[in-house]
Amino acid sequence: MADATSGISVEIRxxxxxxxxxxxxxxxxxxxxxxxxxxxxxxxxxxxxxxISIEMPAGGIQVIMGLSGSGKSTLIRHVNRLIEPTAGEVxxxxxxxxxxxxxxxxxxRRHRTAMVFQxxxxxxxxxVLDNVVFGLELQGVSRTAQLxxxxxxxxxxxxxxxxxxxxxxxxxxxxxxxxxxxxxxNDAPILLMDxxxxxxxxxxxxxxxxVLLDIQKEVRKTIVFITHDLDExxxxxxxxAILRDGEVVQQGTSQDIVLRPxxxxxxxxxxxxxxxxxxxxxxTMEPLxxxxxxxxxxxxxxxxxAAAHLLRAHRLEALTVVDPAGRPLGRIMMRDVLAAMFxxxxxEVAKRA
Amino acid sequence: xxxxxxxxxMDDARLAxxxxxxxxxxxAFTRAYGDGIEALFQPLQVFLxxxxxxxxxxxxxxxxxxxxxxxxxxxxxWRIVAGSAVTLLLIGYLDMWQDTMKTVSMIFVCTVLAIAxxxxxxxxxxxxxxxxxxVNPVLDVMxxxxxxxxxxxxxxxxxxxxxxGLIAVVIYAVPPMIRLTDLGIRLxxxxxxEAADAFGASxxxxxxxxxxPLAMPNIMAGINQTIMMALAMVVIAAMIGVQGLGQGVLxxxxxxxxxxxxxxxxxxxxxxxxxxxxxxxxxxRLQKHQxxxxx
Numbered sequence: 289m290a291d292a293t294s295g296i297s298v299e300i301r302x303x304x305x306x307x308x309x310x311x312x313x314x315x316x317x318x319x320x321x322x323x324x325x326x327x328x329x330x331x332x333x334x335x336x337x338x339x340i341s342i343e344m345p346a347g348g349i350q351v352i353m354g355l356s357g358s359g360k361s362t363l364i365r366h367v368n369r370l371i372e373p374t375a376g377e378v379x380x381x382x383x384x385x386x387x388x389x390x391x392x393x394x395x396x397r398r399h400r401t402a403m404v405f406q407x408x409x410x411x412x413x414x415x416v417l418d419n420v421v422f423g424l425e426l427q428g429v430s431r432t433a434q435l436x437x438x439x440x441x442x443x444x445x446x447x448x449x450x451x452x453x454x455x456x457x458x459x460x461x462x463x464x465x466x467x468x469x470x471x472x473x474n475d476a477p478i479l480l481m482d483x484x485x486x487x488x489x490x491x492x493x494x495x496x497x498x499v500l501l502d503i504q505k506e507v508r509k510t511i512v513f514i515t516h517d518l519d520e521x522x523x524x525x526x527x528x529a530i531l532r533d534g535e536v537v538q539q540g541t542s543q544d545i546v547l548r549p550x551x552x553x554x555x556x557x558x559x560x561x562x563x564x565x566x567x568x569x570x571x572t573m574e575p576l577x578x579x580x581x582x583x584x585x586x587x588x589x590x591x592x593x594a595a596a597h598l599l600r601a602h603r604l605e606a607l608t609v610v611d612p613a614g615r616p617l618g619r620i621m622m623r624d625v626l627a628a629m630f631x632x633x634x635x636e637v638a639k640r641a
Numbered sequence: 642x643x644x645x646x647x648x649x650x651m652d653d654a655r656l657a658x659x660x661x662x663x664x665x666x667x668x669a670f671t672r673a674y675g676d677g678i679e680a681l682f683q684p685l686q687v688f689l690x691x692x693x694x695x696x697x698x699x700x701x702x703x704x705x706x707x708x709x710x711x712x713x714x715x716x717x718x719w720r721i722v723a724g725s726a727v728t729l730l731l732i733g734y735l736d737m738w739q740d741t742m743k744t745v746s747m748i749f750v751c752t753v754l755a756i757a758x759x760x761x762x763x764x765x766x767x768x769x770x771x772x773x774x775x776v777n778p779v780l781d782v783m784x785x786x787x788x789x790x791x792x793x794x795x796x797x798x799x800x801x802x803x804x805x806g807l808i809a810v811v812i813y814a815v816p817p818m819i820r821l822t823d824l825g826i827r828l829x830x831x832x833x834x835e836a837a838d839a840f841g842a843s844x845x846x847x848x849x850x851x852x853x854p855l856a857m858p859n860i861m862a863g864i865n866q867t868i869m870m871a872l873a874m875v876v877i878a879a880m881i882g883v884q885g886l887g888q889g890v891l892x893x894x895x896x897x898x899x900x901x902x903x904x905x906x907x908x909x910x911x912x913x914x915x916x917x918x919x920x921x922x923x924x925x926r927l928q929k930h931q932x933x934x935x936x
Contacts, residue, residue, distance in 0.1 A: 368839055398841030409836035413854045413930055423840045425850070454930035474840070 295347040295510030296381035296400070296477045298367060303340040303376030305362055305534075308333030311374045324533055336362045337534045340376070344527070346477075347508040351525030353515055359534040360514045361406075364482050367512060368401045369393055380478065398427045402471035406483035408463045410455040416442065416466050417451040423474035441469040445499060461492035465499070472503065479511045486516065497523055518557050522546065522566045530554055543571040547628070563629050564593035572628040573609045573618035581619065585610045588617055592625045599625070671797050682804050689750050689803045696742040704742065705729055712915065716922030724918070728911045737886065737908050744875055744885035745912060751807060751871040755815040756864065763822025763863075764848065773823065780816040788813055788877050796881055806883030810874045817866035825859025826852050861924030865917060872913045 306314055306327070314322070314333055324335040337359045344350040354360040365371040366378055369385050378385040380400060388396060402423060410419050420438040429437075442451055445465040455463050464484060471479055481500075485493045497520065504511065515521050521528050522542045529539035538550035546566050549555040570588030585608045586595055598607055599622050606621045650656070696704060705726075712725045732741050766773040792809055799805040829852050837851045853860070879887030886905045893902030 370835060370838060394841045394843060396841075397839060401839070403836070403839040405832060405836060405839075407832050409830075409832040411833060411836075411851065411855075413857075422850075426840050426842050426846055456930065480839075 295508060297346040297379075298344040298350075298478060298510055298512065299377075299379040300340055300342045300344075300363075300366070301377040301379065303337055303363075303366060303378065304374045305336035305359070305366070305371065306333050306374045307336050315375045335534055337366075337373075340534075340536055342529050342536065342539060344510060344512065346510050348526035349504065349511040349513055349524050351513045351515060351521040351528045352531060353518060353521040353525075353528060354531035355516055357533075358531040360516075360531050361482055362534075363531065364480055364512055364514050367478070367480055368397050368403065398423070398474075400476050401478045401480055402474035402476040403480040403482065404464070404467045404471045404484040406486050408455070408460075408467045408487075410463060410466055410470075412455055415452050415454055416447060416458070419455065419466055420469045420473050422470055427474075437473045437475070438469070441473045444472070444503065445469045461488050461496065464488060464496060468496075468499070472507070477509055479509045481511065481513045483514050483516070485520065493517075493520070500524065518561060522561065530557075542566055543568060547571060564596065564625075565591050567592045567628045569595050569607075569609050569620050570617070572624045573620045574624060575618050576608075576616060577619070581616060582606045582608050584608065585614070585616070586620065587612065592620075592628050595620050596622070596625045667794065667797065675798055679799055679804075682799065682808075685750075685754070685807060686804050689747070689807060692750055693743055693746040696746045697739055701733060701738055705733075712919045715919040715926075717926060718922055721915075721918050721922060725915045728915060732908050732911065735904055735908075737889070737904065740884070740886045740889060740905070741908055741912060744872075744887065744909070747803075747807070747810070747875065747878070747883060747885055748868060748871050748912075748916070751810045751814060752864065752868055754807070754811050755818050755867045755871070758811070759815050759818030759863065759867070760822055760860070763819045763860075764826060764852075766819065766823040767826035767852075776819070780819060783812055784816050788874065792877070792881055801882040803883060806878035806881050809881065810871050810878050810883075813874045814867045814870040817870065818860075818863040821859045821863030821866070822856065825856030825863075828859065829855045857927050858924060861920065861927065865920045865924070868916045868920065869913060872909055872916070875909060 304315055304318060305311075306318065308314075308331070311333060314327060314331055318327060318335060318338060324338075327333050327335050340363060342350070342352075352360045352363060362371055366373050367380070367385070369378070369388070373386055376386070380396075385393070385396065411422065414422070417435070417438055420442055421434040424434040424437060439451070442448060445468050447462065447465050447469065450458065450462065455466065458466070464487075467484070471481075485496050488496060500511075501524065513521075513524055515524075522545070525542055527539065528542060528545055530537045530545070532553060538545060538554055540548075543566075545554065546558050546561060546563060549558050568588065569586055569590050569592055572592060573588070582604055584598060584602050584604060586598060588609050588611055595607060598604075606619045608616050609618045609620055610616050651659070708729065709722055709726055712722045716722070729741075732738060762776065766776055788809060791812060792805075795805045795808050799808070833851060833855070834847065837847045842850065875883070875885060875887040876890045877887070879885070879891045886909050889905035890902050890909075892898065893905065
């Protein structure tokens with residue numbers, strides 16, 4: 289699947305962002321361990337991001353999650369340098385965005401990245417169609433090519449028939465579809481989504497997540513998705529980084545986050561999650577024992593909720609877990625499902641607290 | 642203790658010498674550069690004469706129809722067009738057609754000039770706080786200084802005639818254009834500007850595709866204000882030789898012709914109303930995307 293990717297890798301290395309009059313003066317002190325509060329009290333500078341290093345694989349969805357003030361929106365703006373870093377590197381396909389000249393940066397933004405915004409940021413004086421062609425217009429693509437790409441994406445996000453409406457004639461969900469179509473029409477390998485769905489109603493949000501996942505199956509772009517919603521993060525993220533006070537607290541797959549939270553802060557978050565729909569069979573299965581293997585099989589990528597359904601439906605003790613090629617990897621039993629869904633309170637995390 | 646009661650002023654001889662020195666200086670400046678400055682404004686003179694000739698020598702019926710057509714294109718409103726027609730016919734019937742055309746021509750040239758100066762200056766101000774800090778007090782002076790005061794140096798430099806009148810009117814009428822362009826551009830939603838940046842817009846693309854279209858309601862208000870203020874200055878400009886409806890008013894003041902003054906004054910009011918309604922309707926039409934709100 290990785291060979292079908294159109295995305296390119298994004299690598300953030302030792303990124304620092306300090307807001308204030310003379311940020312460069314304080315980088316060394318922050319590197320040496322000056323705390324956010326001290327920096328603020330003694331030097332009246334605000335620490336935005338501290339030593340962020342994230343490797344985002346090409347063609348995957350990297351979710352960056354954090355509560356407000358955690359620096360997640362600041363972080364995503366470093367990928368296309370809407371915000372200048374104080375120190376560090378942002379490597380996109382091996383090229384450092386921080387070192388680009390103004391013209392190179394403009395070209396990079398036109399062809400390599402596209403962005404979707406929390407408040408949609410559509411052009412109110414333009415129709416849906418003219419909003420969607422905006423990126424292509426800036427690139428200088430011919431009008432026919434603009435319209436062709438725009439119509440394709442308008443149809444793909446389900447806005448056919450609305451081309452000539454103005455943004456404020458549309459609901460929030462529909463406006464964000466325009467935002468998504470505008471970004472996709474750019475055909476850039478990197479898609480930046482800054483809390484793109486946070487302003488939408490819960491039902492519409494889930495709907496738009498499905499739209500994104502469906503489209504991602506075709507385009508396989510490198511998507512950076514910012515959210516404050518853990519359920520959204522777990523549903524979309526191939527990899528998730530959790531940010532707190534400008535620092536990465538944990539990064540890994542959804543399985544890592546849910547099954548092995550790095551600290552109590554994350555454990556607290558994860559407590560509320562419906563684990564049945566997040567934890568995958570492959571993460572909780574037992575090795576194949578000497579006992580006879582069950583004839584009913586389940587994919588290692590399936591959720592434990594699906595496994596529980598199968599176990600109930602067939603009145604079985606165990607299922608055989610297989611890889612996509614059908615080779616057995618292990619087995620899963622109802623007790624594994626239960627253990628994954630209801631971790632013991634006296635577990636590792638609770639003990640630490 | 643007399644100085645506490647009567648303000649101690651500069652002694653008379655020194656004050657007179659002081660004023661005289663400034664006068665002499667300006668007169669010397671006029672003698673040295675007056676011709677050069679006049680030559681500089683020559684293209685304006687040509688523009689003014691051409692536009693006035695076009696409006697006054699073309700048969701009234703054609704001008705009348707063109708004005709109504711423009712009113713329709715601008716407003717798409719039959720009531721405004723009908724109102725304009727009645728007003729213009731009445732003006733013509735009361736034998737003020739020629740004077741009205743001269744005034745309309747003057748206002749047209751003033752407005753074009755004010756836009757040509759005000760739009761770029763407003764854009765520049767919106768980008769540079771330093772420029773804004775310099776220009777804003779100058780605009781305050783331009784708007785509050787009694788217009789007679791700056792008529793004097795203009796007349797000394799350029800003599801009596803159309804061009805000095807034009808300059809006086811533009812000085813008075815251009816500030817709202819500059820201010821509202823600056824304001825309009827600064828009020829453009831930052832989120833939308835960030836989106837334009839994120840998609841790689843150059844500064845020029847950002848200005849033309851995002852900032853100016855979104856500032857249009859304010860810019861249109863500026864144009865409307867400029868037209869209204871230019872019309873208000875027409876009578877004062879008549880004092881330095883600008884022909885048109887203002888001259889009738891001026892004649893009426895000096896000879897106490899009540900009816901003449903009233904007719905000319907009302908004609909000015911009427912064309913002001915036509916300009917105002919048409920330009921406002923046009924501005925609203927440009928903003929039609931803001932009216933239909935979802936929900």
